[in-house]
Amino acid sequence: KQEVTQIPAALSVPEGENLVLNCSFTDSAIYNLQWFRQDPGKGLTSLLLIQSSQREQTSGRLNASLDKSSGRSTLYIAASQPGDSATYLCAVGGGRRALTFGSGTRLQVQP
């Protein structure tokens, strides 16, 4: 059974810092890996999707990498802003496209 772990559980940084969120998964036979953002009491916003054959994806200040063999992914956020404050969820997809989610990293960017 796939298990997804995210470290750290919570992170507080001053505005402008670059930061890295970590995600690990136990079963490397994944279809894809996706990073989401969730604001309090809200739904999910998809940030980046990495297919199993890819190693990274970039969107603006965000960069996500995938190392399937070691079961790891990182989400890099450059020049963090207070508006980046949210919970970031990592999820891995199996062949049937259902996702297994990590427990998330709660990020607080201080102005």
Added chain:
Amino acid sequence: GAVVSQHPSRVICKSGTSVKIECRSLDFQATTMFWYRQFPKQSLMLMATSNEGSKATYEQGVEKDKFLINHASLTLSTLTVTSAHPEDSSFYICSASSEGSTEAFFGQGTRLTVV
């Protein structure tokens, strides 16, 4: 990306009543839809997978007679929470994907409160 609409966004119901949540794919045909649940300060857990025209597949520990899922068309799936109890209070969210797609798209979620 494709658009998935979920309704209602919030619902409060009395204990013992039933609540129906709708999940619609607006601009694509959703051959598969997924229902997830998120308890406070926890992550999302898959409840069930439904394929259009067939019975849903439930994850271990999810009562199929309590959480009724119908996926009668390629654009609509419904989740009915029957005889709701306060412990069913949670955030329910659906996602949908089309045949051959590599990605599933999420609805906005439904916050259910049972009083």
